[in-house]
Amino acid sequence: MDGKIDLHFALRNHKTIMKDVFYQPPLKASRGLYVDNPDDITVYLMESSGGLVAGDINAYRIRLDKGTNVTLHPQAATKVYPAFNGKPSKQEVYIEIAEQACLTWKREEVIPFAESEFHSHTTVNMKKGSSFYWEEILYPGREKRGERFTFNKCHTQLEVWMEEDCLVYDGLRFEPSVQNVKHFGVMGDYHYIASVWIIDSEIVLDVEKWSRSSTDHQVSITKLRDAGYLVRFLSNDLPRVKKEMDQLGNKKLAVSV
Numbered sequence: 001m002d003g004k005i006d007l008h009f010a011l012r013n014h015k016t017i018m019k020d021v022f023y024q025p026p027l028k029a030s031r032g033l034y035v036d037n038p039d040d041i042t043v044y045l046m047e048s049s050g051g052l053v054a055g056d057i058n059a060y061r062i063r064l065d066k067g068t069n070v071t072l073h074p075q076a077a078t079k080v081y082p083a084f085n086g087k088p089s090k091q092e093v094y095i096e097i098a099e100q101a102c103l104t105w106k107r108e109e110v111i112p113f114a115e116s117e118f119h120s121h122t123t124v125n126m127k128k129g130s131s132f133y134w135e136e137i138l139y140p141g142r143e144k145r146g147e148r149f150t151f152n153k154c155h156t157q158l159e160v161w162m163e164e165d166c167l168v169y170d171g172l173r174f175e176p177s178v179q180n181v182k183h184f185g186v187m188g189d190y191h192y193i194a195s196v197w198i199i200d201s202e203i204v205l206d207v208e209k210w211s212r213s214s215t216d217h218q219v220s221i222t223k224l225r226d227a228g229y230l231v232r233f234l235s236n237d238l239p240r241v242k243k244e245m246d247q248l249g250n251k252k253l254a255v256s257v
Contacts, residue, residue, distance in 0.1 A: 001049060003027030003058045007072075009041065009101075010065040016041045019065075025049075027058055040069040051079030052089035052118070060093045064101040064130075077109035077139070080116040083152060088117035095123070097130040102200075104133040107245060111139040112151035120156040124199075128163060131200035131228075135245050137238075138172065140191045148191060149176040160199055167199060167227045190218070190234040194241050196248050199228040210248075219244070 005027045008020040016039065018032040026049035032041040045060075052058065058078075064070055080089050097103050112118050124132055138154065141147030153175050160168035172193070174181060181187050198205065205221065212219045216236040223229055231248060235241050 001026055001053070001056050003047065003049075003056075004061075005029055005045065005059075006061045007043065008063045008065075009068045009070050011067050015039065016068040016070060018043065027060075035071075037069070040071060042071040042073060044073050044075050046075045047078070051081050052091075053081045054083040054085045054089060054117070055087035057090045057092065060091075060095075062093070062095045062103065064095075064097045064103055066098040066100055068098075068101045070102070071104040071106065073106040074108060077111050080110065080112040080118040080151070080154075082113055082115040083117040084115070088119050088153065091118075091120040093120075093122040095125065095132075097124065097126045097132060099127045099129045101127075102131040102133075104249065106135055106249070107242070108134070108136040109139065110137070110154070110156075111142065112154045113142060114145075114147045114150040116151045117153045118151070118155070119153075122156075122158045124158075124160040124168075126160065126162050126167075126199065131202070132160065132197070133199070133249065134158070134197040135195070135249070137192060137194040137241065137245075138174075143191070149174070149181045149187075152177065158197070160197070162199075162227065167224055168197065168230075170195075170230075187234065190216075190236055192233070192235045192238055192241060194233040194235070194245065196231040196245055197228070198231070198248070199224070201226055201228065203228060205229045205231075210244075217241075 003026045004024040006022040010019040028046045030044040035042045140149050155173050157171045207221050218234045233241050
C-alpha cells in the first residue's frame with residue numbers, strides 16, 4: 001500500500017496557513033494547529049496502517065512559501081515489517097523551503113523489525129535565508145522481543161541543498177548479515193543512533209555544553225561550515241536521547257544567538 005502526503009504552506013495576513021493539502025491513505029495529515037506560537041503552524045503526520053509492509057512506499061512532498069514557519073510532527077514511529085517477498089519498504093521525502101521560511105521536522109523514528117528491509121531518501125532544497133531542523137532516531141529493532149540488529153537492511157540518505165550548494169549528503173547503511181554492527185567505529189556497544197541537523201546560519205551552538213561521553217551515552221557535534229550543525233547520538237538510553245533532542249529544539253536552552 002502506497003501512502004502520499006502533499007502539503008503547501010503560505011502566508012495569509014502575516015500568518016502561516018496550510019494552503020493546500022492532499023493525502024492518500026494510509027498517510028494522513030492533521031489540521032494546522034497553533035500550539036506555542038501563533039506564527040508557527042504545527043501539523044501531525046499520521047500512518048493508519050500500523051507500519052510499512054514489504055513493498056510499501058510512503059511519499060511526502062512539503063513546500064514552504066517565503067516567510068512561513070512550520071513544524072511537522074510524526075504521530076508515531078515508523079514500524080517496518082519483514083520483507084518476506086524480497087521487496088524493501090521505502091520512504092521518500094521531498095522538501096522545498098523558500099526565503100526566510102523555517103521547517104522543523106520532529107523526531108522521525110524508525111523501528112526495523114527482524115528480517116525487514118528499509119530504504120529512505122530525503123531531499124531538501126532551500127533558499128538563502130531559510131532554516132531547517134531535522135531529527136531522526138534509528139532503533140535496533142523490537143527490543144522487548146529480543147531483536148537487536150536482526151533486520152536485513154536499513155539504508156537512509158539525507159541531502160540538503162542551499163540553492164546550488166550541497167550542505168549535507170549523509171547516508172547510514174546497516175546490513176547486519178554482512179557487517180559487524182557491534183564493531184568499534186560502527187555502533188560499538190550502543191543500541192540507538194540519532195541525529196539532529198540544524199541548518200540555520202543565525203544559530204551558534206554551545207559546543208562545549210553538548211559534547212559529552214559516557215559508557216552508555218555519547219554526543220558529538222560537527223559544524224557545517226557557516227550553515228549550522230550536526231548533533232549525533234550513540235546511546236543505550238532512549239529517554240535521555242529524546243530529552244536532549246527536545247532541549248536542542250528549544251533555542252533558549254540549546255543555543256546562544
